[in-house]
Amino acid sequence: MKALKLCGMALSSGLLVGVIAGSYAGTWIDGVLIWREMSAGTGYAELSNLQYDQADTDHARQAQLGFTQFSQSMSKLHSAQGDKPLLIDTGRAYLRLAAIEERAGNSSLSRQYVLNAQQSFRSIGRDIPEAELDKQVAKIVSTVPANRPPS
Amino acid sequence: MIGLEAERVFKKTALFGLLFLVGAGLGLYAGWELGSSFESVREFHAFRTAEEKAFLRTYESMASLWIVNMGSATRLQDPKYGAERRREYLNLVLDAAQEGRTQATDPAALTLIDVEAGITYARLAMVEEAAGNLPASQTWMQKAQTTLQQAGWKDYSKAHVREIVQARNRIDACDCPGKK
Numbered sequence: 001m002k003a004l005k006l007c008g009m010a011l012s013s014g015l016l017v018g019v020i021a022g023s024y025a026g027t028w029i030d031g032v033l034i035w036r037e038m039s040a041g042t043g044y045a046e047l048s049n050l051q052y053d054q055a056d057t058d059h060a061r062q063a064q065l066g067f068t069q070f071s072q073s074m075s076k077l078h079s080a081q082g083d084k085p086l087l088i089d090t091g092r093a094y095l096r097l098a099a100i101e102e103r104a105g106n107s108s109l110s111r112q113y114v115l116n117a118q119q120s121f122r123s124i125g126r127d128i129p130e131a132e133l134d135k136q137v138a139k140i141v142s143t144v145p146a147n148r149p150p151s
Numbered sequence: 152m153i154g155l156e157a158e159r160v161f162k163k164t165a166l167f168g169l170l171f172l173v174g175a176g177l178g179l180y181a182g183w184e185l186g187s188s189f190e191s192v193r194e195f196h197a198f199r200t201a202e203e204k205a206f207l208r209t210y211e212s213m214a215s216l217w218i219v220n221m222g223s224a225t226r227l228q229d230p231k232y233g234a235e236r237r238r239e240y241l242n243l244v245l246d247a248a249q250e251g252r253t254q255a256t257d258p259a260a261l262t263l264i265d266v267e268a269g270i271t272y273a274r275l276a277m278v279e280e281a282a283g284n285l286p287a288s289q290t291w292m293q294k295a296q297t298t299l300q301q302a303g304w305k306d307y308s309k310a311h312v313r314e315i316v317q318a319r320n321r322i323d324a325c326d327c328p329g330k331k
Contacts, residue, residue: 006163010170017171018178025179026186033194036214043217046322047263051302054315059262059303066259070213073206076197 030079037079044070045089052096061100064093068116084124091120095133099140110137209260212251216267219247224320227274234282241278244271262302269298273316 044067051063071090074080094117101110114133121128198207223240226232232240248268255261276291292309300307 003163006167007170010167011174014171014174014176015178015181016174018175018180019182019185020178021175022179022182022184023186024182026183026188027190029187029190033190036211036218039217039221040210040214043213043220043267044260044263046217047266048259050315050319051263051266054299054305055303056305062259063263066257066263070206070209070257070260073203074210076203077210078194 033077033079037074037077037083041071041074041080041083041086041089045086045093048093057100057104061097064097064100067093068097087120087124091117094120095136096140098133098137102137102141205256209255209257212247212254212264213260216244216247216251216264219243220267220271227320234278237278238275241271241275244268265298266302269295269302269312270316270319272298273312274320277313277316 048063048067052060055063068090071086071093074083074086080086094113098110098113098117101107101113114130114137117133118128118130195207198204223244226240227237245268248264248271251264252261255264272291272295276288276295279285279288279291292312295312296307296309299312
């Protein structure tokens, strides 16, 4: 009886120590989730920026719009809660969209994107005046990506 | 007499230790499952609709593609790797892109996956060129140009694609200014 008690004690104390250690170790997966979140966000942002620089207007617009929607969905991930660079990238994508629409003569849509950019920057505590953002859009509009025609 | 007592204590201690370890092993597994499930639920609980689940598939594809891409690009910078090893790394990126194409539904993301594949074709062309396999190099470069043209690139000439890929090699391998 005494031996059985001893065995039960050994097993249950081991189980208790294991569960505590395992639960703690299980939360390390949080780091993996953050790594994946950063990779997805960075990958999408880098490739959409490459498209903005290299592709025609329709594809550039599609890529930037895709990124802003992707980033919006990503904000629902728990791992994205502290990802301020993602919000900076989103703000900048909205400014590029504003520039695309400005070039296309869609002023009201361009204005909407500037306001979206302002909102994105505001969410990380950067209150940038609209006039300042307008200047940045004008700068982007004047910088036409240098592409040669296909040879 | 003392020897027998010592042996009895030793056996008891060994049994206790063994059972403790068995319990700890089982507990560790159960605890790990519990902890990681909690983290996964906390991460993805907001994604319930079909549209949100479709986003998650795109998200996972993009994350996997970028992780493989960065891993490969970093290794490609190392001159000690030969053509065979470089081909293997780049084929991993193509596999991830292929997997992404079957998972992602967002048209913008699909185009971006194609762009990444196009750049990888160009990298393969450069690997083959360096290895002296000119026909293979030309085939890969042609594939790169076609893919990038379909992705809307204004300039998909060989020279331009090479220039962009060389710039991307530095970016993807984090070969940034100021890096030691």
